[in-house]
Amino acid sequence: MSQPALEVRDLEKTYVSEGGRPGTKALTGVTLTIEAGDFFSLLGPNGAGKTTLIGIVTGLVRKTAGKVRVYGVDIDEDHEKAKTFIGVVPQELNINIFEKVFDIVVNQAGYYGIPRSAAIPRTEELLRALGLYEKRFDKSQTLSGGMKRRLMIARALVHNPRFLVLDEPTAGVDVELRRGMWDYLQKINKEGTTILLTTHYLEEAEQLSKHVAIVNKGGIIAHGTMRDILSHLKTETIFLDLAGTITDNALGDLKGYHPKKIDPTTISIEIGEGKGISDAIVSLHGNGLQVQTVRAQSGKLEEVFVKLTKEDNAA
Amino acid sequence: MPLKGLLISFWTIVRKDLVRIFRIWPQTFLPSIVTSVLYFLIFGAFLGSRIGDLEGVPYILFVVPGMVMLAIMMNAYNNVAFSFFSSKFFMRTIDEILVSPTPPWVIIAGFVTGGVVRGILIGLLVLLVSLIFTPLALTNILVIIAFFFLSSVIFSLAGLVNGVYAKSIDGINIVPTFVLTPLIYLGGIFYSINTLPGFWQIVSQFNPVFYLIDGFRYGFLGFSDVPLALSLTVLVALTAFLVGFAWYLLKTGLGLRQ
Numbered sequence A: 001m002s003q004p005a006l007e008v009r010d011l012e013k014t015y016v017s018e019g020g021r022p023g024t025k026a027l028t029g030v031t032l033t034i035e036a037g038d039f040f041s042l043l044g045p046n047g048a049g050k051t052t053l054i055g056i057v058t059g060l061v062r063k064t065a066g067k068v069r070v071y072g073v074d075i076d077e078d079h080e081k082a083k084t085f086i087g088v089v090p091q092e093l094n095i096n097i098f099e100k101v102f103d104i105v106v107n108q109a110g111y112y113g114i115p116r117s118a119a120i121p122r123t124e125e126l127l128r129a130l131g132l133y134e135k136r137f138d139k140s141q142t143l144s145g146g147m148k149r150r151l152m153i154a155r156a157l158v159h160n161p162r163f164l165v166l167d168e169p170t171a172g173v174d175v176e177l178r179r180g181m182w183d184y185l186q187k188i189n190k191e192g193t194t195i196l197l198t199t200h201y202l203e204e205a206e207q208l209s210k211h212v213a214i215v216n217k218g219g220i221i222a223h224g225t226m227r228d229i230l231s232h233l234k235t236e237t238i239f240l241d242l243a244g245t246i247t248d249n250a251l252g253d254l255k256g257y258h259p260k261k262i263d264p265t266t267i268s269i270e271i272g273e274g275k276g277i278s279d280a281i282v283s284l285h286g287n288g289l290q291v292q293t294v295r296a297q298s299g300k301l302e303e304v305f306v307k308l309t310k311e312d313n314a315a
Numbered sequence B: 001m002p003l004k005g006l007l008i009s010f011w012t013i014v015r016k017d018l019v020r021i022f023r024i025w026p027q028t029f030l031p032s033i034v035t036s037v038l039y040f041l042i043f044g045a046f047l048g049s050r051i052g053d054l055e056g057v058p059y060i061l062f063v064v065p066g067m068v069m070l071a072i073m074m075n076a077y078n079n080v081a082f083s084f085f086s087s088k089f090f091m092r093t094i095d096e097i098l099v100s101p102t103p104p105w106v107i108i109a110g111f112v113t114g115g116v117v118r119g120i121l122i123g124l125l126v127l128l129v130s131l132i133f134t135p136l137a138l139t140n141i142l143v144i145i146a147f148f149f150l151s152s153v154i155f156s157l158a159g160l161v162n163g164v165y166a167k168s169i170d171g172i173n174i175v176p177t178f179v180l181t182p183l184i185y186l187g188g189i190f191y192s193i194n195t196l197p198g199f200w201q202i203v204s205q206f207n208p209v210f211y212l213i214d215g216f217r218y219g220f221l222g223f224s225d226v227p228l229a230l231s232l233t234v235l236v237a238l239t240a241f242l243v244g245f246a247w248y249l250l251k252t253g254l255g256l257r258q
């Protein structure tokens, strides 16, 4: 068994407020492991502590307590070595707007001790893969928001990190480019790069990740494989579009599915806990109603996310 | 990182800074040249004959080392203070370095080198400009070279400390105006402390700039207010202190990481 890409134990962070007194408690004892090769999504509402966690791992935030290991290297013992494994795409743009796209990526390689002769072909390869090659001699100022994000991804990958950390890389990226980015991330994940992703697009996390953790108010409230997490959802709301008008009889026969009439030809039902969708369709069919389309209310992960964070906030 | 990697990282920081310095050359090179031309005009051409000799040399000759020193100190300091501060404040590009395995001492060396190069280049330019007004006096070229380095290193380090500490743009304007300028002007760029009353002579000896100017002037004119060895000792100790302080700040992340 190889070393986990990331091991975090009882991690705490209390930011120091202006006067030097303890301020916001951003992490309250986080424990989490990301195996090498994983595609891991870290989810949570605004202010949950995701960026803080990433900041500690990458060396931008000082932890208050706890242990962090990257590929077995304790950041307290040798953070510089641990950093060689990591590539990071920060949440906030931090590119020099006066610098050219190409220079930004090549210089980043320099900070990792990679000679220019090796950094230049690697930069060209990355800029091509991320669709920025045409812009390579432009000042980063002239890029669109989505292009700047992709530039930050290229910069994070220039030293071939084993562990890529992405803090909301797809914020403000259009649908098509986002899909392209997903394909790219999946490709490098298949080739062996471990990925830690935070995102507010739960559909994205659901599509991409193998493991998920949900953080709320500085603590982890759910953690496991995508399947484990989704199993928190006992029932799921489904919309059915019918070929005819729904009747009271037909609704009555669906009792147990908690049916709701949305409009004359659309109903919602809850499936799960032993009640499958085919029985519901058969029942409607018996009432002379054809089901034309079936849609989920929202992504499953989104429903779990909303349910768990609501429960945690109430607790 | 292996030594080669450290050197590459160091050179990346320096190269980036030099590109910046030369890109904005009207802001980096011109001000000191203009200032020194004005001073040379005033003290050489306009007032020089009335002031007469100081310590047995024409006044302008006495002022030249002071003006060169002034340019070195101001440029080294401002370069590092501003370049470090803006990388942490405006675009947070310092994070590019902080997430990398580049250790603190390479960051220090890189930023300081940028300031040293600018300080020395501009110091030499001012020296060149002075030749228009007066012939060069030379006593000990090695001493001159040593003080070029010492002054630019010390002021680059001080600028770095300021850049790391500063929380706002005011933070990097206040120190040069209210601390550095008085220290430099009272450090003897225009006079010998022998001309001061006894009390102020003693006060001056607590001003590190005094030792820089005094030793530097010795390299040109061959006389000094205090022995050269004393100046060198004070300045080497000061350099060591500033290196340690800058390293501590970067290592612990004070003023840089939350």
Ligand SMILES: Nc1ncnc2c1ncn2[C@@H]1O[C@H](COP(=O)(O)OP(=O)(O)OP(=O)(O)O)[C@@H](O)[C@H]1O
Pocket (backbone or CB within 6 Å): A015, A016, A023, A024, A025, A026, A044, A045, A046, A047, A048, A049, A050, A051, A052, A053, A091, B258
């Ligand atoms: N530099 C800072 N100083 C003080 N408090 C901070 C700082 N950065 C973050 N915080 C606080 O720490 C908490 C966690 O913030 P963090 O940025 O880690 O959240 P997040 O999960 O990344 O949120 P988002 O989804 O909005 O990016 C918040 O309450 C935030 O206000």
Ligand SMILES: [Mg+2]
Pocket (backbone or CB within 6 Å): A050, A051, A052, A091, A167
């Ligand atoms: Mg965040």
